[in-house]
Amino acid sequence: MSSRDLILGRVRAALRDAAASEVPRAYRSAGTDEADIVLLVDRLVDYKAVVHREQDVAGVVTSLEPGRLVVPPGIDRSWIPADATIVEDEHDADAVLTAATVAIAETGTIVLDGSPDQGRRRLSLLPDLHICVVRQDQVVASVPDAIARLDPRRPLTWISGPSATSDIELNRVEGVHGPRNLHVVLLPPAPARAF
Amino acid sequence: MTFLGMPATAPRGVGNLRGEEPFPAAAHKALANAQLRRNLSHATTTIRGKSGAVISELPDWQELRDAGSALKAATMARLPELLEQLEAKVTAAGGVVHWAADANEANRIVTGLVRATGHERVTKVKSMATQEIGLNEALQAAGIKAVETDLAELIVQLGHDKPSHILVPAIHRNRSEIRDIFLREMPGVDPALTDEPTELAAAARRYLRETFLSTKVAVSGANFAVAETGTLAVLESEGNGRMCLTLPDTLITVMGIEKLVPTWRDLEVFLQLLPRASTGERMNPYTSMWTGVTPGDGPQNFHLVLLDNGRTAVLADEAGRQALHCIRCSACLNVCPVYERTGGHAYGSVYPGPIGAVLSPQLTGVADNASLPYASSLCGACLDACPVKIDIPSLLVHLRNEVPHPRSERVAMAAAAYTMDHPALYTRAQHAAKLSKHAKRLPPPLNGWTASRDLPEPPAETFRDWWAKR
Incomplete structure (x- = not known):
């Protein structure tokens, strides 16, 4: 008998008396609340991310003195400062500039899904400074709203503030293995396309 | 006698589910350690405050708990089909699924997979399942070095210590003890290291960076697996998880069979419950x-090891199976007056605290952890704190009924029952008890009761004598 059959047999034997039950979903489901940009900013700042409301992304990037910058292949080229030092390999980069897929106001979370303007997962992991550009139409109110928008077949990275730990006396301390500095540039919604 | 295919408990001689001594003996030693009690009290007080604050921000916390509890029950009821669905989805997405009936088989599978890569070092993301089965010891025996990358696990590993908390295995260490361990054990550490937490975190960053970049195989656990899509989720804080899950060529994930959720949507419940109950954050830094x-992104070889190791035995107990609903947040540890005083080591298992006091004896069979169901005052704080509403106090009482009782206790109880059934005998026994007025201790074998308690003073007159005079 394979271990697979053994385990499944054991589970079936164990569950002889179990009956399926209804799951109550009285919590706030997707679509309950409007996305609140002010709340998002508050929550990002509370977890030590720095928020920029300027529309000139390249200007923000320059002001942060990014050093060697790495970008994903599908990045909006207008976001890259003209005089930026672009490197190909994230191992050599001091900073990374990406877009995002979804941001959750209630938790101050940004989700990347590996799209061309966000790049493969290690890109936003190795550099010490992550500059992430979020459009307001990507902001949702809650975790259920984000789950409804995301595609689970894509590799997803949920980011809530810079790398941190609670392992020393259970207090949150920023700065372990991931980027120690997270800057978020909040842009207005993408202009509607003319048809 | 067990038959093939009958639910089985976790085997002896492997893994970390059984302590070397019963809880009262281990707790007795722990209670003598004033530094340990100060560290625990400081840490659990901090986390209770943080967790309470972020939970109170959600108007629907109770509704989320109701949903989480029901989702876990619904998952258990459909576990066979959900496991098969998960296997099919992971396989279709390019992963390889393995089934491990117990700790020995899981260790054998993982060791074999690492050997097949030709590498002799793996990085590890903190994982309760691999702690439970003693994977690091098994890998070491096979000449493979396992490097723990979670800060608290690193502190435990460098300190040649054992984990004492589900979420923060080094909760028993304060900052200056951590600095001392780093100075003593961390190669290349700056001798001027202070005990500032940011400096300690930076030291771990420098120490592990090269290891992350050069290690080709990683081993992880999983917080959740979605049957509907085959998606796995790891929640963490430091980014060591991201390193292990994305940099190596090969990723091996070891997961208990109870970690499933049926649908993608179900994560919307647990991703709200877990961080707030666990680290007291609205959301953990990285998930x-x-x-x-995924072609071109992350490990191109992915193995998922599904672990039983006693879980089906837990599942077979209709009252006890809710212990498998646990999402390993450790909220019950942080509110437990017993845990706060004894710490995690006294429980002898990788699962300490209230949930450990029910889960460990269920996984091993109650006889192998017979003292744990008594490691509680039944105050009920754990039930209130549990984000999936596991009724730990009732489970403790349920398990106490299954503990094999010593012969002396059974004899005494039988004698008491006989006496109470015979009024003349009972009256005589009561009068005899009055004579014991000056005794401070009971004679053997009942002296266990009076070792830590004063014998109550018998009344001058029994109720029956008083009643007869009326």
């Missing part, structure tokens, strides 16, 4: 989700 293999 990684992956489905099989």
Whole structure:
């Protein structure tokens, strides 16, 4: 008998008396609340991310003195400062500039899904400074709203503030293995396309 | 006698589910350690405050708990089909699924997979399942070095110590003890290291960076697996998880069979419950989700090991099976007056605290952890704190009924029952008890009761004598 059959047999034997039950979903489901940009900013700042409301992304990037910058292949080229030092390999980069897929106001979370303007997962992991550009139409109110928008077949990275730990006396301390500095540039919604 | 196919408990001689001594003996030693009690009290007080604050921000916390509890029950009821669905989805997405009936088989599978890569070092993301089965010891025996990358696990590993908390295995260490361990054990550490937490975190960053970049195989656990999509999720804080889940060529994930959720949507409940109950954050800094293999992004070889190791035995107990609903947040540890005083080591298992006091004896069979169901005052704080509403106090009482009782206790109880059934005998026994007025201790074998308690003073007159005079 394979271990697979053994385990499944054991589970079936164990569950002889179990009956399926209804799951109550009285919590706030997707679509309950409007996305609140002010709340998002508050929550990002509370977890030590720095928020920029300027529309000139390249200007923000320059002001942060990014050093060697790495970008994903599908990045909006207008976001890259003209005089930026672009490197190909994230191992050599001091900073990374990406877009995002979804941001959750209630938790101050940004989700990347590996799209061309966000790049493969290690890109936003190795550099010490992550500059992430979020459009307001990507902001949702809650975790259920984000789950409804995301595609689970894509590799997803949920980011809530810079790398941190609670392992020393259970207090949150920023700065372990991931980027120690997270800057978020909040842009207005993408202009509607003319048809 | 057990038959093939009958639910089985976790085997002896492997893993970390059984302590070397009963809880009262281990707790007795722990209670003598004033530094340990100060560290625990400081840490659990901090986390209770943080967790309470972020939970009170959600108007629907109770509704989320109701949903989480029901979702876990619904998952258990459909576990066979959900496991098969998960296997099919992971396989279709390019992963390989393995089934491990117990700790020995899981260790054998993982060791074999690492050997097949030709590498002799793996990085590890903190994982309760691999702690439970003693994977690091098994890998070491096979000449493979396992490097723990979670800060608290690193502190435990460098300190040649054992984990004492589900979430923060080094909760028993304060900052200056951590600095001392780093100075003593961390190669290349700056001798001027202070005990500032930011400096300690930076030291771990420098120490592990090269290891992350050069290690080709990683081993992880999983917080959740979605049957509907084959998606796995790991919640973490430091980014060591992201490193292990994305940099190596090969990723091996070891997961208990109870970690499933039926649908993608169900994560919307647990991703709200877990961080707030666990680290007291609205959201943990990093959550990684992956489905099989993504070409050009992350490990191109993905293995998922599904672990039983006693879980089906827990599942077979209709009253006890809710212990498998646990999402390993450790909220019950942080509110437990017993845990706060004894710490995690006294429980002898990788699962300490209230949930450990029910889960460990269920996984091993109650006889092998017979003292744990008594490691509680039944105050009920754990039930209130549990984000999936596991009724730990009732489970403790349920398990106490299954503990094999010593012969002396059974004899005494039988004698008491006989006496109470015979009024003349009972009256005589009561009068005899009055004579014991000056005794401070009971004679053997009942002296266990009076070792830590004063014998109550018998009344001058029994109720029956008083009643007869009326």
